[in-house]
Amino acid sequence: MTRLTALLLLLIAIPLAAARPTIDAHLHHVNFLHDSDGLETLLDAMDAADIEAAVVLGLPVTKKWEEDAPREPRYYMGDEAPVYYYSAADPLLIAALDALPAAQQRRLYPFMSGFNPTDLNAVEHVRRMIEAYPNRWQGIGEILTRHDDLTALTDGETARANHPALIAVYRLAAQHDLPVLLHSNLTSKRERSFIYLSELEEALAAAPDTRFIWAHAGTSAEIHRHQGALPKLGETVEQLLKRYPNLYVDLSWTVLEPYLLDQEGRPDPDWVALVSRWPQRFVIGSDVVGRFGNLGNIMHSFEPFLAALPSAVADRVARKNVQALLPGQAAMPLDD
Template structure:
């Protein structure tokens, strides 16, 4: 792999104050429900670095995905960008990211392989044929994949930077993907900001609720509960707990990924004290929340990221805390290996262009 690039966007969490985070009244082992094997240049520290970090931090299981977009080094830029927002060059959809993940995982010894749970992510949700990519990956690597995503929809400045039309949680290519996910019992993790960086209202929530209502058998994991660090820099969404309560009550297959942008802005106050409304919400739905580091190509800090939740976990009922820390993510995974048969029908693999020659 080329030398690794460091991305400040994802360092906020790891550099945030950690007073009181080191000690816990209980012992936890974790599932990290949100890890990107590569960064926005499709580069990674590698699978051995990830396994080492897991062993050091009592992380039993990880969701592992690529990144569906990659950063362009534009010919007009004299220096390769070090950061996805380092210059004005765009990002673009990059399907090889799934192959990078699969090749890193497929030959691991069984003791390691059973701890890694790969998700397919490298497709354009606006493409009506995006489901073909997912089916192709499952056929190329039978029994390897266990979920879909992170599906990138509303995503702050990344939405504007990416080539092509903006993506919604109910974009045209996603219905067929949601149907396939339900049929194969594969959870879908989706990044869909609940609002823009300047509007203090759930501006985009209907895009998410339309998907939830139309595909009630699909297991949706909402990344960061629709909140992002870009939104956090401008405002705190005081409606988010009530909104999540209503949605979780109505949609039994909605789950919430509590990864990084929520911790120091919502779950814990500036003094590291757990928020009572969030505690009450999670106790009300103890099987519906999970933790994630949202690491991007580098893995040395994933333990620090998950251990930082300990003050919040300690304030939960102990059984709920262990569910959130480890078990809820595992409960969503397919109960059997995901495979698709080859039909032998060439129309599944060849496009009829009308040329019989």
């Protein structure tokens, strides 16, 4: 049993209604087979956990079920079959939202994801989706680049943060005031040095008017499984925040352990200090994929860390920073 699993089991006994109000900044309404519990079930889970709203993402890829597979895969790592880019992700997300009452739709912030990030025509797909569903999109992503086993299983050219196809997408996003949620691991499962950091920096520098939300601060569960905590992650995050005012950091679940909380579930003082120094630049999210039964427990697991922050900073990280990143929103002052 991992320390995070133990923490989640402990938190099951805590009434979710007592949780701090939050906004989930990273939630996939489907899994890698594009199945889902459904948005009505999601909203029920949000109500039970005092989650006010959520950034809702599709998935830009889907898993292939091959003819010789012994069973239908349940996850992208379920067998050796590839995943491929799935452009239906975006209209399916809008259709699911359209089936909800208007008041419930306003609690869900849809991001566009269904394009191939190595296709130089990807920007045209994004443009067409913006035109087809005007004033609907609240952002773009999660764009998947440098994602260890998922990258290895994805058909075609390797996606990277600084690919020319994506630079065009980032710049179009800025024109429409759309934030971009970008997954770009700092390294591979075997390398301790940050071999992909330059790709991220080139992307940030090439699109200075684009607001980037960096998924998981460049980490992944597979990296941790193979080599534990990345050395100097906090220092690297701070250096990037200093250099790039267009960078924001998503602290979704792979950052919770082993960074935000120590082995006993106590807040790490270095990360508390880091987030406190940059109160407008961090958000939290569950990163659930299509199943919502554990949503409240995951979001509530951030509470020990949030409680260690100054109250105004905790409220920003828990919910206000997400809203400030959405189209048409100005960054809110800390003392609002």
